Amino acid sequence: MFELRGAGVVLGGVRILSPIDLAIPAGRFVALLGRNGSGKSTLLSLLARQLAPSEGALAFAGQPIEERQPREFARRVGWLPQHPPEAATMTVVEVARMGRYPWRGAFMRHDVRDARAVATALAQVGLADMGERAMASLSGGERQRAWLAMLLAQEPSCLLLDEPTAALDLKHQMEVLRLLASLRDRRRLTIVMAIHDVGMALRFADHLIALKAGRPVFVGPPEAIQRAGVLSAIYDLPIGTLQAAEAGPPIVYPL
Numbered sequence: 420m421f422e423l424r425g426a427g428v429v430l431g432g433v434r435i436l437s438p439i440d441l442a443i444p445a446g447r448f449v450a451l452l453g454r455n456g457s458g459k460s461t462l463l464s465l466l467a468r469q470l471a472p473s474e475g476a477l478a479f480a481g482q483p484i485e486e487r488q489p490r491e492f493a494r495r496v497g498w499l500p501q502h503p504p505e506a507a508t509m510t511v512v513e514v515a516r517m518g519r520y521p522w523r524g525a526f527m528r529h530d531v532r533d534a535r536a537v538a539t540a541l542a543q544v545g546l547a548d549m550g551e552r553a554m555a556s557l558s559g560g561e562r563q564r565a566w567l568a569m570l571l572a573q574e575p576s577c578l579l580l581d582e583p584t585a586a587l588d589l590k591h592q593m594e595v596l597r598l599l600a601s602l603r604d605r606r607r608l609t610i611v612m613a614i615h616d617v618g619m620a621l622r623f624a625d626h627l628i629a630l631k632a633g634r635p636v637f638v639g640p641p642e643a644i645q646r647a648g649v650l651s652a653i654y655d656l657p658i659g660t661l662q663a664a665e666a667g668p669p670i671v672y673p674l
């Protein structure tokens with residue numbers, strides 16, 4: 420879906436991402452791991468076209484990304500930054516409706532398909548009954564889910580998500596991650612998600628990319644990252660894994 424060839428980022432004279440070769444496969448649920456400041460958000464911004472590479476090339480679906488029409492790109496790729504704007508005076512449904520801009524434009528009337536996409540998105544994130552609430556009145560987790568609804572209403576084929584579960588309780592983390600996994604399975608969505616919870620990444624993602632100081636130090640399946648010493652090297656911390664009695668991914672814990 421995305422291919423970086425020697426693509427790197429320098430901001431204000433500071434090297435943030437080394438020139439890297441990296442492929443993001445289509446139809447996969449990719450977790451971006453790495454310590455604070457390792458470059459996850461920068462890589463997502465690059466894929467979302469919020470940043471241009473300082474060198475090298477970046478292709479989306481086989482075409483140089485800069486040649487894509489912005490509206491066509493927005494129909495195919497949805498981006499949720501780590502800190503979305505305040506939008507305090509907007510209601511939840513107004514936020515979700517913004518996801519339809521690439522399809523309708525900001526000032527065009529919404530049709531039945533738009534209304535259905537917005538209603539489905541709100542239901543998927545559990546906010547169907549809160550559509551008329553002002554964003555300022557929501558809890559942090561509810562607000563995060565409203566932004567996710569905007570992205571789902573956009574109906575893109577690729578989601579770029581920067582810590583989408585950071586403010587969510589365990590139940591809502593599970594619901595959002597299950598929803599994302601089911602979108603990959605049912606609609607073959609490509610999902611690239613920065614996440615700090617390694618256990619959740621192992622449980623839901625099927626492809627992992629770990630960054631360290633602006634370069635990938637691990638790219639591969641969840642099983643491979645569990646080999647002795649790999650997680651410890653990524654996080655510079657002795658890390659153990661423990662297989663619970665039930666089947667499923669291991670529990671990850673600092674030693």
Ligand SMILES: Nc1ncnc2c1ncn2[C@@H]1O[C@H](COP(=O)(O)OP(=O)(O)OP(=O)(O)O)[C@@H](O)[C@H]1O
Pocket residue numbers: 430431433435453454455456457458459460461462501613
């Ligand atoms: N405009 C900028 N100018 C200088 N340095 C920057 C700029 N933007 C980001 N950085 C630095 O680049 C590094 C990577 O930042 P980035 O936000 O991509 O990391 P991250 O892996 O997403 O971190 P976190 O897990 O804390 O969200 C950080 O050290 C950050 O301070």
